[in-house]
Amino acid sequence: MERQLLADYHSDLEQIERSLEPGRIEAAAALATIPSLIRGYGHVKQANALKAAQERARLLQRLDQPVETAELRAAE
Numbered sequence: 001m002e003r004q005l006l007a008d009y010h011s012d013l014e015q016i017e018r019s020l021e022p023g024r025i026e027a028a029a030a031l032a033t034i035p036s037l038i039r040g041y042g043h044v045k046q047a048n049a050l051k052a053a054q055e056r057a058r059l060l061q062r063l064d065q066p067v068e069t070a071e072l073r074a075a076e
Contacts, residue, residue, distance in 0.1 A: 009035055012056070015063060023067035024043065031059040 037052040038045060061071045 001046070005035065005038065005049065008056070011066050012060070015060065019063045024063055027059050027062040031056065031063065034059070 012031050012034065016031060020028055034056050035051050037055065038048045040048055
């Protein structure tokens, strides 16, 4: 499990690098901190890893969403 978590983290960092834009900074920062959610030993760690995987999936989806940009116009 721990080897897979490490591989997922490396993959997430690459995803962050590819999709980092001003509108995605919050999701990118949250995704980078996912490993800190996985604590404990045995069944406690497994339960935390499951919760972290759900949050990871949600954040990866947010990074894939188009960024909303505000259009600025000059005053007439």
